Structure formats: C-alpha cells, structure tokens
Amino acid sequence: MSRFSCVASPFSHSRTVFFKVGARQKRAKRVVPVFLPFSGCPMQCVFCAQDKQTGSSAPAPIPAILEDAEARLSVMPSCSESGSRELAFYGGTFTALPAEKRSVCLDFLRRMQDADLITHARCSTRPDALSPAILAELKQYDITLIELGIQSFDSEALRTSRRGYDGELALDACRRIVDAGFELGIQLLPGMPGTSPDIFLQDVETALSLSPSCLRFYPCLVPDGTVLARWFREGRYQPWSLDDTVRTLGDALHRAWKKDVPVIRLAVAPEPLFDAAVLAGPRHPALGALIQAEALLLSAREAVFELGLPPQALLLPQRCQGYIYGDRGALKTRWADLGLGPERLYFMDMDVAELRG
Ligand code: SF4
Numbered sequence: 001m002s003r004f005s006c007v008a009s010p011f012s013h014s015r016t017v018f019f020k021v022g023a024r025q026k027r028a029k030r031v032v033p034v035f036l037p038f039s040g041c042p043m044q045c046v047f048c049a050q051d052k053q054t055g056s057s058a059p060a061p062i063p064a065i066l067e068d069a070e071a072r073l074s075v076m077p078s079c080s081e082s083g084s085r086e087l088a089f090y091g092g093t094f095t096a097l098p099a100e101k102r103s104v105c106l107d108f109l110r111r112m113q114d115a116d117l118i119t120h121a122r123c124s125t126r127p128d129a130l131s132p133a134i135l136a137e138l139k140q141y142d143i144t145l146i147e148l149g150i151q152s153f154d155s156e157a158l159r160t161s162r163r164g165y166d167g168e169l170a171l172d173a174c175r176r177i178v179d180a181g182f183e184l185g186i187q188l189l190p191g192m193p194g195t196s197p198d199i200f201l202q203d204v205e206t207a208l209s210l211s212p213s214c215l216r217f218y219p220c221l222v223p224d225g226t227v228l229a230r231w232f233r234e235g236r237y238q239p240w241s242l243d244d245t246v247r248t249l250g251d252a253l254h255r256a257w258k259k260d261v262p263v264i265r266l267a268v269a270p271e272p273l274f275d276a277a278v279l280a281g282p283r284h285p286a287l288g289a290l291i292q293a294e295a296l297l298l299s300a301r302e303a304v305f306e307l308g309l310p311p312q313a314l315l316l317p318q319r320c321q322g323y324i325y326g327d328r329g330a331l332k333t334r335w336a337d338l339g340l341g342p343e344r345l346y347f348m349d350m351d352v353a354e355l356r357g
Helices: 062-074 099-114 132-140 155-162 167-179 196-208 227-233 242-258 271-279 286-308 317-324 332-337
Strands: 005-007 016-020 030-035 086-092 122-125 145-151 184-190 216-218 263-265 278-280 312-318 343-346 352-356
Touching: 005 343, 016 286, 062 099, 062 332, 086 099, 122 184, 145 167, 145 216, 155 167, 167 196, 184 196, 196 216, 196 242, 196 332, 216 242, 227 278, 242 263, 242 286, 271 278, 286 317, 286 332, 317 343
Parallel strands: 030 086, 086 122, 122 145, 145 184, 184 216, 216 263, 312 343
Antiparallel strands: 005 016, 016 352, 312 352
16 A cells, blocks of 8 residues: 555545554564673763663673573473564674674574574674675574664764764665665664754654664663763753654654554663663653654644545554553644544554544
C-alpha cells in the first residue's frame, strides 16, 4: 500500500484515507544479549557511560561474560523445540576487539549454534571499524545483522562530539553493510553536541534512505563521569528539553512509520545505576509512549489534510489506545483541533489506521 490510499467508500461517508502507525508487535525473536561494555572502543566517547548503562561499574572480563551467557542459554530449550533465538553482542565496538578476543566470542557463538541454542546473531559497532576482512569474518559466523552507532551523519556534529569520523564515512559504512548482504541497524543520538532538531530530522531521512532493518534513537543524556558532564557543568553543552525531544522524535517516528522501518528504541533503557548518574537531559518514565503519541497525532494531521473533508471517524489499531493523549491528556486539545474528539475515535483489531470523511 502506498503511504496514503484514498478510496471512495460504499458506506455513508464519502472518502477514506488509510495511514500507517507502526507495526503490530510481532512475537519477537527472543534475544539473548551479551554486553561487552567499552570492549574494543578506541576511546570513551564524550557522552558514553556504558558501564553504568549495563548496570556494572566494573565490567567483567570477556570469558566471565560468556560463561554467564552460556549458563543462561544452557537452561533454555533447543531452538528446534522452541523457535528462533538470537545472540546479540551489544556494547563496545565488537569489530575492533583484538582478534583473539573476537575469536573467543565468535567461537562461543559457533558452539551455541551447533548446540541448537542459537539461530541468529547480531553485533553492534562503530562505522570506522569495518574492514572487508572483518565483514567476511562476521559472514562466516552467520551474523545476520550489524548495528552501527552512527549517532549523526552530520560531519560538523560528529566533529563537535569528537567521534573520529565524518558523515561520508558513516554513509559508506552503512552502504557496505547492505552491499555485503547483512541487515543494517542504525543508532542515532538526537541532542548530541553539535546537533539540532533539524540536523537530527535530516539524519533520520538519510538513515531511512539506506534501507535499514531497524533504527534506534537514544536521546542524549548527561551522565556523570563523562566529558559531556564536564561540558554541561562549564555551560558548554545544554541537553534538549523534554518537550523538544518529544516533538522532534515524534516527527522522526512518524517518518519511519511511513517508510515501514521499525524504530526499536526511543529512549535509553531504565537502569538504576545509570539513572542515578544522569545529571540532566530529557528523561521521563513514559518517554517512548509520549513520542508515539506525538507521532500518531502528526500522522493523523497529515491524513486529515489528505482527506480534504471534515473527518467523521478515525479507526485506529487497539495498541494506540494506551498512549494516544500523551502525558495526562495533554494532547486532547490538539486532537479536538483536528476535528477528532473522543466521539470520533474507534480502537479496533486492525493494523493500518483509517480516516473517514
Ligand atoms: S559510544 Fe560506542 S564507541 Fe563510544 S565509548 Fe561508547 S560504546 Fe565505545
């Protein structure tokens, strides 16, 4: 179906516009994460507190991390009995691990595949750590998806944030992953030093043009113990407000829905050690729901414009019911301004929204 499709209706209303509002939650492939905080990283990036994000102030050595993963896997039923299961090497820069450490991880993956405990695998890395030899090695071990911590495609923002590569290299890395037959995941960091809402939305457009399998948005926070925390204390960095974050990421999510690209993260996952270390930044316990609410409203607004008639009814997938009005009903007035008061909204077992006029 195209982004919008308008049909003459056989019912009393005269026109219908269909629009996408994200996909129904599929029965997710079960993911077994293996966190390797800072492993292989060329430096600690200015905003990164991955040790705290993984809930461990002193990351364990890799053999101990793999032992723990094996203990978790060994009590699970085989994949033949229970369906597909994915091993995910998260954290750090997997493809820049020293060769012997990477081999230990990949050999562990192979053992788990051979034992029928894992069917799929993914890893996350930086765009400047992807040689052809590394890509060939990941293929050999049946890694199917590579997530790139791109953060931004804007060279000036990357320079301000001291990422060590430019936008051209980031684009090239994404293309090489797709050309080599991997699925591509792109992680962006809205609010990173040097970015603005306009730059982030341009980054989203660039990311969507690269046919990614998934996107992740991590609104930039200020964790203590980072260079960013120092810049914040010195007045050199100001995080985005919660309001700007919700509006901008809502717009970004609306764009991803139109292209059918899943956004699998809209906020940093809660973790007590990390939360306690955050000095500033757009935090809210339901940030993902607030962003979805904004995206839904923008999608409906576009559909009303497309309809060109006073709307009579909006039929929405049931999953939208939990978040439609945002924080304590804050969006009710904006919905009413569209001519879509509560009496015109219906939540149904459906996948694509339907606006009738
Ligand atoms: S942002 Fe990525 S590359 Fe930078 S320190 Fe954190 S994990 Fe390593």
